[in-house]
Amino acid sequence: MSHSTRYRGRFAPTPSGPLHFGSLVAALGSYLDARAARGQWLVRIEDIDPPRSPKGAASTILRQLETFGLEWDEAIMWQHDRHEAYQTALDRLEHLGLAYPCSCSRKQWQGFDVYPGWCREKVCDPTKPVAWRLRSDRGERPIRWHDRLFGDQQFDPAELGDVVLKRKDGLWAYQLAVVVDDAEQQITDVVRGLDLLDNTPWQRQLQRALQLPLPRYLHLPLIVTAEGQKLSKQNLAPALAEAQGSVRYQLFQALKALDQAPPNALAAEPTITQLDWAVEHWSLTQLRPTAHRLMPTSSPITTTGE
Template sequence: MTTFSHYRGRFAPTPSGPLHFGSLVAALGSYLDARAVGGQWLVRIEDIDPPRCPPGTDTTILRQLEAFGLHWDGPIVWQSARSDAYQAALERLRQQGLSYPCSCSRKQWQTHPIYPGWCRDGLREPGKPIAWRLRTDLGQRPIIWPDRLLGAQRFDPADLGDVVLKRKDGLWAYQLAVVVDDADQHISDIVRGVDLLDNTPWQMQLQGALGYPVPRYLHLPLVMSPDGQKLSKQNLAPALASEPVAIARQLFQAIETLDQAPPVELKGAAPAEQLAWAVAHWRVERIAPARERPAPDAYQEER
């Protein structure tokens, strides 16, 4: 594991809709982890899928972060402006024989648990649109790392399948873009939801192939709705509050959800006061490593 001289964390939302309570918990966890050690906290807008990103949503997200007192360092990076960097990384992987074009459709391999690698040695159907995939059987295996909350993790990327790096429609896939951006922004620590835990082996395999440093990882429990679904934009999770009283209440609930046990007298305090306390008292070891958490009842009632 690479040692970084300075802590640099990031929050990287997809602007497919406004932030919700689950987003707030993820943003807050990454913010507190950085600020507690005097580190930097960056914001990156992951807008590589324009059809999913309504115009103006990125501005809404930035205003929400500011309303909750989550102020970032340095300029914001938009992934939509980073295509040349992703293409250069894909070319490096191609030269190493670690990426390959694939003409297969999901319908063709839907009876298989993962993509079977049919195009590894040449296109099955030349002339059809192609995606680019990572050849996981040739890269670093297995992938082992110490998650800061969940402990030792071990995955074989080949068991997860040859993930897409560039889609058939020419859009960049998350796995390659996030690895290139984290390296270019010198991110030392990644704090995010546990739903991305099994993405980490692909990303670490890419980091190794591209000669990038490997950040430390901390995967936080997910926030769940009453029906057992992950709070998400796809599941129509309500947007964060916009009024000062409700903002203070939700921020306090987010600190509680991260098991930081804020004092009851902090409830209702302005975001700056709550965050100052949370930064001073942030302890990763307090977080119970359960995979999911229910959304606070009060949050549900308010929305």
């Protein structure tokens, strides 16, 4: 990133339920990286999948961020308002020969590791609804980039398959939406969980095809249970704390999960004090490039979710 480009980061949760400790670590990492660079930090609600977005979940997430002192700089972007922008991008990809309609069902290609591209040249069954897929075998291959924590990366998108850009039910898929929105919000730095590392090749392909800026990437270690299971809303990870004492302690634990070595006395300090310390001392060199961090268990945290 050149010195003339001001840092712009973002946290982009899916409102499928309240934030949990893993979400907090991802949000905190992106927030600290932006604030330490004296940049801007934005929030985007990725609500392109209404069936997975229960009523009230988005407002709960925003309230949780405020409770932990993570304040954003601009108006919230809501993906449900962005249909026209996504359609324009898809039309452009179709024109370039990089997107195609696909009638195949998952059941039809279940014997393959990835979708084998049967509809690339012609829709197999014109009588069925179609999804739209990316021609991953075209354009730059392999995709190379430097992750700020995990170093140089190289993937061949064709080996990952022709990812869906728009679903058969008409809903937009993550890969296209995230690329279009990062460009719209002029995001320079994407800081997110390691589980999205192998999504980056598709996103770089799309960015290059659509002639969009290429942000820098920093993927953070995932928070897992004692059994090695990634914390997620799907496996009923407990919601973040709400009582102030527990909030302070949980924020402190998130700083430890990011290897920032906060002094023990900081655990009892207000969130603003902890965040001020963390911004001043943010160090990427202290962050260890390992895949997982264990969810803290011995803590006086009381979690109450909705």
